[in-house]
Amino acid sequence: MIRKINLSNQRPRVYCEKVPFPRSPPMTDQQPLVSHDLAGVIVGETAISDVQGEAGLLNYRGFDINDLIDVPFLHVAWLVLFGEWPDSEEKSRLKSFMCRHQRLSHAEQDLLGHVSRDLHPMLMLQGMVPLLQLPQEETLGRGLDAEQGLFIAAKISGLIAAHYRLGQSKGILRPTAGKLYHDNFLRMFHGSDPTPEQVRMLDAAQILQMEHSFNAGTFAGRVCASTLAPIQSVVSASIGTLFGKLHGGADQAALEMAMAIGSPDKAAAYVEECLANKVKIMGMGHREYRTVDPRAKILKPMAMELCRDPDSLRLLETLVAVEEACQREFAGRGKEIWANVEFYKGAVFHSLGIPTHYFTAMFAQARVFGYVAHFLEFRQDSRLIRPRAEYVGHPVGSRDQSAA
Ligand SMILES: CC(=O)SCCNC(=O)CCNC(=O)[C@H](O)C(C)(C)COP(=O)(O)OP(=O)(O)OC[C@H]1O[C@@H](n2cnc3c(N)ncnc32)[C@H](O)[C@@H]1OP(=O)(O)O
Ligand SMILES: O=C([O-])CC(=O)C(=O)O
Helix, strand or coil, X not given: CXXXXXXXXXXXXXXXXXXXXXXXXXXXXXCCCCCCCCCCECCCCCCCEEEECCCCEEEECCEEHHHCCCCCHHHHHHHHHHCCCCCHHHHHHHHHHHHHHHCCCHHHHHHHHCCCCCCCHHHHHHHHHHHCCCCCCCCCCCCHHHHHHHHHHHHHHHHHHXXXXXXXXXXXXXXXXXXXXXXXXXXXXXXXXXCHHHXXXXXXXXXXXXCCCCCHHHHHHHHHHHCCCCHHHHHHHHHHHHCCCCCCCHHHHHHHHHHHHXXXXXXXXXXXXXXXXXXXXXXXCCCCCCCCCHHHHHHHHHHHHHCCCHHHHXXXXXXXXXXXXXXXXXXXXXCCCCECHHHHHHHHHHHCCCCHHHHHHHHHHHHHHHHHHHHHHHHCCCCCCCCCCCCCCCCCCCCCCCCC
């Protein structure tokens, strides 16, 4: 039996005595558990990834992310989904499956053609995913849910590239059999061959974004899955949640912030002004990490390697100056706020020629593998997620009904 109270806006870790998940004891006359933001509250178990916020560590299925960034992207995706590496037969089937489904059918192209070119790519994805006709037969030998989840993942990459092409008044391109997943994506997006270095960098950046335990988007998906909604509703709910600036949308906001600041010498004044006015600095801070995000540690040197042209370099130097000013200012205020995954990722994407308003959609393109992994895990043993609210409105009988 547990009873745990977490005061909102504080950070105590409130661990409960182990009770068999997913069932909590029924709420009766005992003191209710209250948490407005669920900070520190454990609401389930997962074997998919582990975020160690104090130490600044992240692993997927028991592998530290530093050891995963050089592994082929789709092999890591398989690991995240199924908890083991694919064998050689599975590697080859997965590669051709993803390539086949990255290509949009005529019906899918037609649907996308009706979407406004100006619609934000995240809204386009959230709307398009439930409209996909999912496969009804298994070919990968991992069950229909996994088949459909991987199908959605491949389509997301095709939809992003096609949406961008249509916005540029250019034709939609097809993937090429035998090419790597992100090689095809970059070619379908830009219409030109990426360098092996660009593909390698995109692989690494996307591996870093693939999975992150019970983040808001994944949790929203779990809530949706708990009603027994289908996988396309679950992924769509997660994408909608990822879009916000306090979550995935911070990637676009962080680089646009650097663009608006303009040059490194203006960074300190910008940070001081934000903090004086209680404005959040995008790409800084994290609910779980009490130190620098382990992914930011990898993305910063990647950005330094990639940002060579004067425009990219100025943006990167501006970000570095913002980070330094934040470190000074937050330390002076006794706060532990560090760069998160979003802070330097934008500089990497920018150097790959991705416009800022596509950043979060590309985050979704990677995180969808995590969403599907959680769907598969959660569906094995789930119960409806339904918290309570404390009613603070008018009491019955206290209102004038004559004007009804
Ligand atoms: C993929 C991802 O989702 S990573 C996160 C992406 N989001 C962002 O980058 C948006 C900017 N960051 C933020 O808004 C926050 O840091 C969040 C939402 C990520 C985490 O929020 P919280 O868990 O509430 O942060 P936390 O409890 O550490 O905040 C402590 C204090 O630092 C402040 N703070 C936290 N982050 C920032 C920031 N980026 N800029 C300015 N102040 C900040 C908070 O306002 C709070 O101040 P207070 O004590 O005066 O109220
Ligand atoms: O876990 C979180 O709160 C945010 C997130 O998705 C990430 O950092 O990748």
